[in-house]
Every structure is written in structure tokens, then in C-alpha cells.
Amino acid sequence: MTDIIQLLPDNIANQIAAGEVIQRPASAVKELLENAVDAGATEIKLIINDAGKALIQVIDNGKGMSETDARMCFERHATSKIQQIDDLFHIRTMGFRGEALASVAAVSQVELRTKRAGDETGTCIEVENSLVIKQEPIAINTGTSIAMKNLFFNIPARRNFLKSNAAEMRHIVDEFIRVAMSFPHIFFSLTSNGAQLFHLEKGTLKQRIIQILGNQYNAKLVSVQENTDYLNVQGFVGKPETAKKTRGDQYFFVNNRFIKSAYLNHAVMNAYQEVIATDSFPMYVLFIELDPAQIDVNVHPTKQEIKFEDEKIVYAFVQAAVKHALAQFSITPTLEFDIDVNIQQSDAVSKPFTQDKQSAAASSNLYQSFTQKNQAHFIDTGKSELKHWKSFYEPSSKPVEEKFEYEKQLPVQSDDSGMDYATADLLGFVKKKKHQFTDDTVFTQLHSTYIIAPVEDGFLLVNQQTAHERILYERYAAALVGRSISIQRSLFPATIELSPQDSAMLNELIPDLLQLGYQVEPFGLNTFVIQGSPADLEEGNEKAAIEHLMEQYKHFSSDVKFSKREKLIRSLAWQHSVKAGRYLNIKEMRKLVEDLLVCAQPNTTPGGTPTYVEFKGSYLQKLFNA
CATH class of the missing domain: 3.30.565.10 (Histidine kinase-like ATPase, C-terminal domain)
Structure with missing residues (x-):
């Protein structure tokens, strides 16, 4: 041996x-x-x-x-x-x-x-x-x-x-x-x-941020500067209006080394909790400086993940530093203390506050709820001056009257079904519908978001946005494997300027965008010209559509299970889908529901969100013990 x-x-x-x-x-x-x-x-x-x-x-x-x-x-x-x-x-x-x-x-x-x-x-x-x-x-x-x-x-x-x-x-x-x-x-x-x-060029941190991320941040940066005995936090965060739907411009540096930390990102998100939407992400470039003995930078081959000796302290300091910066620059919500001239003439201000009035005020439930010990946040549930406070937050019953040409955003019809069957053949669609509608079928829109469609034994409750997203997704998927979407050339092509990283991304997507109806051509350094857009979309919004597409595409960038084309068509489907809050007329509702039901997989979006819920007659009878 x-x-x-x-x-x-x-x-x-x-x-x-x-x-x-x-x-x-x-x-x-x-x-x-x-x-x-x-x-x-x-x-x-x-x-x-x-x-x-x-x-x-x-x-x-x-x-x-x-x-x-x-x-x-x-x-x-x-x-x-x-x-x-x-x-x-x-x-x-x-x-x-x-x-x-x-x-x-x-x-x-x-x-x-x-x-x-x-x-x-x-x-x-x-x-x-x-x-x-x-x-x-x-x-x-x-x-x-x-x-x-x-x-x-x-x-x-x-x-x-x-x-x-x-x-x-x-x-x-x-x-x-x-x-x-x-x-x-x-x-x-x-x-x-x-x-x-x-x-x-050499310069300050703010100048470097603007050089890299673009001039749009020039007047929208808030300085962060907090020095303590344990650590220092400095850098810049974006004002609330710069928040995006994707985690793009977010940078953490510890002792000048770039790191990725979901934990510290959560600290920043908490600081923005009351000033941006929950599904938005703020821009920040933050530098944390602390004793190297408090961290271990050699826990990962790329050195982009590190360990802190005490993560909770760092979390608290970062959150406090960002909150303090936003408050100092009057970014966080504040009360308006400017007094109207007319208020000065009111009886409550001009007349003396007599003993009788003081006694009446002190005996009120409102006064007691804010003066009793440990009752600062107590609200009397009985009869009080606050009994109608909820009425301020009741949604308006007034319907949304804003209309739009919904037909322009759906596939070209080739027969009464409303679906392009050349597209359907490429994806192996089942042409037979599960439910049939007659000319007398009445469709109803609920809260400008849902469509009630009566069927043989019950009704369908259709979410108009997710339904349209499924329709567009299958249409775009067919365009990438078969017949391209027709392009409408622009009389006045729009020019779009992107950051270098977004420019590299768009260059990668140009061939597939052409299949989907967008003719985009490079025009100098980080600049592109949109020569044409899908013929069935309204002209004039090409630039915004491409910008939003890039943001949505980056939303999928961290998910390795998606191919480049899958990310693209999912992004476009979401971007062009009719959103909640849009008024639809009877013809538009019928077309949307019919087109959904001839999809290969009509019941969910590409991401798995339901497009409709079916309520059967037997279930409705049980609800009322019929």
C-alpha cells in the first residue's frame, strides 16, 4: 500500500x-x-x-x-x-x-x-x-x-x-x-x-456623490454628522422625494470599506418610517468610523460582510444620526405654528379666561385624558368631544371619474374573444374559455379597483391591475419568442440620460426591448434616444416608461432564479398594467375579463398574486344559511 x-x-x-x-x-x-x-x-x-x-x-x-x-x-x-x-x-x-x-x-x-x-x-x-x-x-x-x-x-x-x-x-x-x-x-x-x-476629480464627498449618482441629487442631500466616544457617523441621505421603489443608491462604509448590511439598512429605513412610503427606499451614503478592534472584517472572502462586537449600539447610533439629520433640516413632519390673523380676533383669544371657564375646561374628558398621571395617550371610549374623530379618516364615497383609453394597452384583437390568437398559439394557450359572457352580462367596478363579473353559478371578483399584468406578461412572452410588437416611430424622439451603471444595464436590454416595441439607440456617453415605442401605447410617456422600467428591472436583479428576459417582461407587465384607482367603463371591464380568461394561467400574476377570486352560488347560500 x-x-x-x-x-x-x-x-x-x-x-x-x-x-x-x-x-x-x-x-x-x-x-x-x-x-x-x-x-x-x-x-x-x-x-x-x-x-x-x-x-x-x-x-x-x-x-x-x-x-x-x-x-x-x-x-x-x-x-x-x-x-x-x-x-x-x-x-x-x-x-x-x-x-x-x-x-x-x-x-x-x-x-x-x-x-x-x-x-x-x-x-x-x-x-x-x-x-x-x-x-x-x-x-x-x-x-x-x-x-x-x-x-x-x-x-x-x-x-x-x-x-x-x-x-x-x-x-x-x-x-x-x-x-x-x-x-x-x-x-x-x-x-x-x-x-x-x-x-x-478630487473634491468633497458631496461633490463625489453628485459626480457619480447625478445632478438630480444636488439640492436634495441632507448632511449627517454625529460624533460620539464609541463611533462617528457622517455622510449624506436623500430627501424623501428622492426615494425610489428599488434599493439603488444605498452605500454603507465602515472605516472606508464598503459593506452590505441588512441590519444597518433597517436602521435607516426606521429613521425614514414616517416620511416615505413603506415600499420605497431612501438614498444614503453613510460612513461609520470606529475602533477596528470592535469589528471583524475577515469573515467573508469579499470583505463586504463584517461582524460588529455590539451590533445593537451601532444600529441605535445610525438610526439616531439619520433621524437627527432629517429633523434638523425640517424634513420630518412638523406642526405649523404660524397663527392666522383671523384667529387673533376670535373669542377664545381676545376674551379673558375666567374662573368659570377654567373649571368647565378642567372638568372635560379631553382635559382629564391628558393631565391624569400615566394617561398621556389615553382616549376616553365613552361620550366625549372626540366621538366623531374617526369621521376624518372615512374614505370618500365619490367615484373616481378619471378615464383613459384602456383599449390601447391591451393586445390587438383578431376575433370576438379579444385575444391575439397568433400570440396564443406561440404560448400554447387554451382558446376555450372557462366562463362565457352574454351581451346582457353586466360588469360592475368596485372602488375603482375590482371588477364584479357574473358567471353561470356565482360571480368573479377580478383585481384589474393584477389581471392586466397577467395579460401583458403573456403577450410580452409571446413577442420574445415569435412575432415582435409593432413599433410606432416618434416624430420627436425623446432623449434620456442615465447614470453609468444604468447605462450599462440599458445597453444589455436594447435587443430585447426592440422585440417588445421599444426602439432605443445609444447617443453619446450615457445618453440614449427613444426612436419608437409600442404602437398600442399612448405617445408622450416614453421617457418616463423607460426610467420606471429600469427601476422595476433592478427590483428583480437580486433574484438569481430569473433570467434577464424574465425580469424584463415582468417589469414591463407591471409598468404598463392598469393601476388601482382607474375608472373603467363597461366595454373596458368586459374586454379585460375576457382577455384574462383566455390566458394560459389566468388565476395568478407572474409573481403568484391572485388575479381573481370566484364566488360560487353554493358558497353564497351558505353565507346566508339559505
Whole structure:
């Protein structure tokens, strides 16, 4: 019997380690940018070709490395930032494990050029598959330039798992923004395939936020500044009107390191609880500074998840800091204390408050409920001056009279059923309806939200928004696999300008949007022209539709079970569906219900929400003991 356990060769061990550190091009971008920051650079340039698959290059003007350090930096666990075990608990640098460059060299062809300020010549090293194949002195400016070429060239299986260029570029932009946001005093630039996407001059944090997230935040940022003995919280939060339906512009940094924390996000959401809708998400860029001994940053390979020694204290400070900032800038709800001139003339103000009046006021239930001990929030349930308080909150019975051309938002009819059967054939729809309606069938709208449709033995209670969402979803799904939706060219095309990360996302969606009736073309840096929209939609709202589509599409971005096309058609179906509160006439209600019942799966939306509930006659009889 021979021994079977053996040490792995260095190149294989490095590739295994690289699987943790370098998962995609964006992972390498993060590691290289952090190293440049740690080198004390004031200017950092990132150059990308083919979404990082062909080239990732970072050029900085930092302190550079000696010839020996340049060779040593590619060894595993080689670092200048840790000398003893206690150093792990006082980490203030970005990269510290000594695995980044070793992992980079294991999965790509690397060229390193570096020089220190006091050296006459620099050093050039080429590494391939963890082996140094070239080393020579060169003339170079002080600083470091490291280029990764042909990522995963020696691991074809890993390369095949990479997403499309647009998707990978979006991840690169995200990592670039996170590093650039935390160091506004450093110049950053990002160039992709020869086009410069970012040119971020040195400045204040507010200037950096506006440079990255857009000028729309210029007058809508609230400063957060709280200093305590335990930690400091500073940064900016958005005013309530900047809240969006998706978690887009939300950044937490702990000791200048970007982190993801659902726990701290909940603290911010609690601070906004009374000023934004429950389904909206505020914008924030918050920096938490505390003793490194109070946190553990090495609990995850990407270092984006950390552990606090006392999470509850950090939660309380963050929530209090945001609440204080909103209150200080009069963002939270306040009472209006300006007194009307007419009030000054009223009897209650102008006439004296006599002893009789004081006694009458003191004996009232209202006075007692607010003056008795521990009764500050007590309201008398008996007869009192407050007995009609609920009437202020009763909904109005007045119907919503706003009308709209509902027919424009539904599929093109090809027969009396109201469904395009060319579309139905592509999806394998069952053309036979479960319920039939006669010309005498009367449809009723309830609260401008529900439709009551009588059937043979009972009635259907249809939710107009979820029903329309199901109809549009199946229509768009058919358009992506068969006949495209017809496009109506715009006489005056709308121009839309997006943030760089949204721009990368829209570039990825352009081919599928064309199938769905939106003709969108790039027009310069982060700018697009909407040349056409679906022919059955009303003109004039193309720009808002695309903006809302992007927000809704990002809502699904964290759910890996959805494909890109699935996210897109779900987003469009929700975006274009008729919303609750819209008045529908009899013809529109009939068409909506009939189109729903010929869908392949009429009873739920794509997300599983019911579209209608059926009440059968037997059930109704039981309700009344008939």
C-alpha cells in the first residue's frame, strides 16, 4: 500500500484560492483598486477591454515597489500590512490577506510595472499561470501599473460561466463606484474599450456623490454628522422625494470599506418610517468610523460582510444620526405654528379666561385624558368631544371619474374573444374559455379597483391591475419568442440620460426591448434616444416608461432564479398594467375579463398574486344559511 495524500503544486493551489477571491472580472477590479489606494495614490486610472475578459489595467501614482517586493507580491500570503496576529484586529488598510495578486496571477497573464520615488529604474515582471516568465528593469514614472490579460485563459470552464459583456461591465462599474465613493480626495477614471465612462476629480464627498449618482441629487442631500466616544457617523441621505421603489443608491462604509448590511439598512429605513412610503427606499451614503478592534472584517472572502462586537449600539447610533439629520433640516413632519390673523380676533383669544371657564375646561374628558398621571395617550371610549374623530379618516364615497383609453394597452384583437390568437398559439394557450359572457352580462367596478363579473353559478371578483399584468406578461412572452410588437416611430424622439451603471444595464436590454416595441439607440456617453415605442401605447410617456422600467428591472436583479428576459417582461407587465384607482367603463371591464380568461394561467400574476377570486352560488347560500 502506498501513501495517497500529497501536496498540491503551487499553480493548482493558487487556482483553488483564486476561486474565492477572483470570481469574475469585477472581483479583480476591486482587489487592484484597493491595492492602489493602500499605496497612497492620489490618481488612479482603470482601463477595461471586453468587460475585463481581455484586459483589466490599474495605473496609480502611489509609492511603488522595489524589485524584490515586485517579485514577492505574487507569492501567496505575502503582505506588507500584517506582521503579527494582533495586526488582524487593527486593520485600517483595504487589502491585507496577501492573496489578491497571487490569485490574479493564477488565472490570467499579468504584467506589473512599478517604481519607487528614490529608484533610478523601475521593474517589469510578467507572470503567467503563477510562473514568472520575464523580469527586467524599465524606465517608468513613480507608481505602479498592473495589467491582467485574458482572464481565466487557463480555466475555460470558469470563463464559460461569465455573463454577457454588459452584465459583467455593470458589476465592474459597481465595484469602481464603491471604491471611488469612499475616497473623494483621490482622482479616479474608468475607460472601457477606449471610451471614458468616469472622470472623477478630487473634491468633497458631496461633490463625489453628485459626480457619480447625478445632478438630480444636488439640492436634495441632507448632511449627517454625529460624533460620539464609541463611533462617528457622517455622510449624506436623500430627501424623501428622492426615494425610489428599488434599493439603488444605498452605500454603507465602515472605516472606508464598503459593506452590505441588512441590519444597518433597517436602521435607516426606521429613521425614514414616517416620511416615505413603506415600499420605497431612501438614498444614503453613510460612513461609520470606529475602533477596528470592535469589528471583524475577515469573515467573508469579499470583505463586504463584517461582524460588529455590539451590533445593537451601532444600529441605535445610525438610526439616531439619520433621524437627527432629517429633523434638523425640517424634513420630518412638523406642526405649523404660524397663527392666522383671523384667529387673533376670535373669542377664545381676545376674551379673558375666567374662573368659570377654567373649571368647565378642567372638568372635560379631553382635559382629564391628558393631565391624569400615566394617561398621556389615553382616549376616553365613552361620550366625549372626540366621538366623531374617526369621521376624518372615512374614505370618500365619490367615484373616481378619471378615464383613459384602456383599449390601447391591451393586445390587438383578431376575433370576438379579444385575444391575439397568433400570440396564443406561440404560448400554447387554451382558446376555450372557462366562463362565457352574454351581451346582457353586466360588469360592475368596485372602488375603482375590482371588477364584479357574473358567471353561470356565482360571480368573479377580478383585481384589474393584477389581471392586466397577467395579460401583458403573456403577450410580452409571446413577442420574445415569435412575432415582435409593432413599433410606432416618434416624430420627436425623446432623449434620456442615465447614470453609468444604468447605462450599462440599458445597453444589455436594447435587443430585447426592440422585440417588445421599444426602439432605443445609444447617443453619446450615457445618453440614449427613444426612436419608437409600442404602437398600442399612448405617445408622450416614453421617457418616463423607460426610467420606471429600469427601476422595476433592478427590483428583480437580486433574484438569481430569473433570467434577464424574465425580469424584463415582468417589469414591463407591471409598468404598463392598469393601476388601482382607474375608472373603467363597461366595454373596458368586459374586454379585460375576457382577455384574462383566455390566458394560459389566468388565476395568478407572474409573481403568484391572485388575479381573481370566484364566488360560487353554493358558497353564497351558505353565507346566508339559505
